[in-house]
Amino acid sequence: MSPEQPIFDYTSSAPWEQVIRAYGSAEALNGAVRELVAEGNTKAQAWEAIWDHEVRRFERDPEFRSSVRDIYAAAGVNLLSVTPWTHDDVPERTGQRRDLARWQSRFDAAEWLRKVTSPAEARRVAADGDVGIVLNTQNLGAAIDGSLDRIDTLYNEGVRLFQLTYNYQNLLGTGCNDPSAGGLSTFGRAAVDRVNDLGGVVDVSHCGRQTTLDAIEYSDDPVAVTHATCQAVDYHYRGKSDAELEALADGDGYLGIVSLPWFIAPGADDPGLDVLLDHLEHAASIVGHDRIGLGTDFFPADTRFPRELLAYYKQHIIELGFDREAVEAREIAAGLGEFTTYEEWPAVRRAIEDRFPLETAEGILGENFLRFWGRAV
Template sequence: MRNPVFDYYPRGTPLIRSTRIDDAMNAALSRGASAGAALDAMENAQVDQLRDDEEFAQEMRDAYDAAGVNLVSATMGSLDSALTYAEGVRRDLARWQARIDALDWMQKVTSPEEARTVVDDGHVGIVLNVQNGGAATAGDVTEVDVLHNAGVQIVQLTYNSRNLVGTGCTERTDSGLSYHGVDIVERLQERGMIVDLSHCGTQTTLDAIETAEKPVAVTHAFSRSLADHDRGKSDEELDALAAVDGYYGVVAVPFFLDPGNPNAELDLFFDNIEYAVDKIGIDRVGIGTDWGSWTPEIPEPLRGGLEESFTGMGFRAEHGVEVGVGFGPMSSYEDWQVIPEGLDERGFTPKEQRKLLGENFLNFWERAR
């Protein structure tokens, strides 16, 4: 039986560039498209190449193998400002289905049981997520059903800003979960979907934990006690999460873990894991690197435009977002193996490592259904 290795990886696929993919980016930019639209053009070209180029598809497969990750949660959406959030989600859902249809070793997984089967078969499982549930559902609770029917399993209630569901973590004030937000949480859990509070404000996080009848998750965050940053989670939030037997994934984002510093040391990532384990227990902590939209694989011509996109999504100058940086020895997704190596160096036993790297997430998913 193979060990599950899970990561909250918004990009979902290693960004392997080719002449075809770069040509698609350059053509979009030459037409005056935004960086986000050009990135979508690259994704569309990638799908086409996965369909008809076996060597390219094998290169993608090899990249996952090098990373050692066999379960990834990919974010549905687009950074193309010409699209509404909901439109971006729908287009990306179609794009991901096309990838899965093209590859016999990539499978959508909609339950922990399916995830274990995919892992045992030696394949790569994709757990679809949405990072702004309020924008994706646009005030209509029944849109949760649409997302569920498309295979989405994890829904973050807010991104950084306030929406109809609640308040994000970078807003000026936090009014908590709305009545509509209560309805969304209830509908998500009725459908067996995971309620994600990673980018939610403190009061919204606490309200959602109190409202939920099943365990909830913070799939990708860090401790505000270690890094004073809006994206971090307070001890109060961690205590509340532990009280409902929830799940907490730790990010590997340098300018969050050492606010404003894109050259932060990877040791800070492991410091956050140790802190979380001490705070909420070894059985509730996992990995959520948040890798992909800000990392060195992003082509240089897109970096400035993508930084502007993040500004429009609730990140301000003091949040230190920088596109095109790595994290110590991690410069591409294929470097992911430094994570289990670091856990070993920190003294986590093989059993504890298996929990942190994937078992904890699957066990939580079973509790949350």
């Protein structure tokens, strides 16, 4: 990878290897979780405690910071979008504020880790050989809790990608796994207007079909589906129909494909990277080769996921609106083919470069997202 080439991925969070190294080993991390629970903490509190520990280590230990940089160097990704979030039993806006503070602590501690708020800044970060972080929110309705002014607050703190709903319906619209077939609400339109006015990006990845179509039609600026699948390749409610992809193409939008095996190949026991490529090819046939990219969302699929937290995490995502039967039936930390830890991201790049012509591959790996971002703001 040349330092000038932006490689973009929507990842949801920092790699699990990062918190493992903060404890020294996977065994030590799992032991810390057991100890925290034995002391009377819930699994959610243990989750927060281990990430707090990682941040404190990142702030204080230059050698640890250097080892974290090595993770991103091994992955070959220099531009990532992450979601500030916590598992605390608090309103989403409060948890989001806490994790925004954790990310700001990382930015303050490491010159090479930079908050990115514009396409031009992203290109500068790549050219400098640094790692850029684009902050996002995955449930704008919950994050603002009825106050449009909170969109301004998120924007001022550096958030640039604004996903309108998560899986359930909220004040803005209907999520992808909600029984309602509703679309974008009046308040949702006001939120889209505010994001447009500020220069943020409207994201409809977890939105239901009608909300997705409504947002694409209503937004003054192009809309993103940062991390989803193509339902025509293999149906999953987190995917997008061809009708939604056609609307996205007409609106000059962008589609990133996830690598979570239970989304892109819900019926397969051991899918490989070829499935990811099939989704990319189908997306390109409708949206265009210049409007597709990657949003691996790999955080829960990483095989370095702490074993002591897997059962808790499954229950957590069920509560967030994912189907219980499907979640309980699948291994979460399963990887996708050769892509089993975030440091193995180069396997994704090789697969794309083998399947697509060089110019198309470069677009998928990052250029398409940055060109879209420029159109959207």
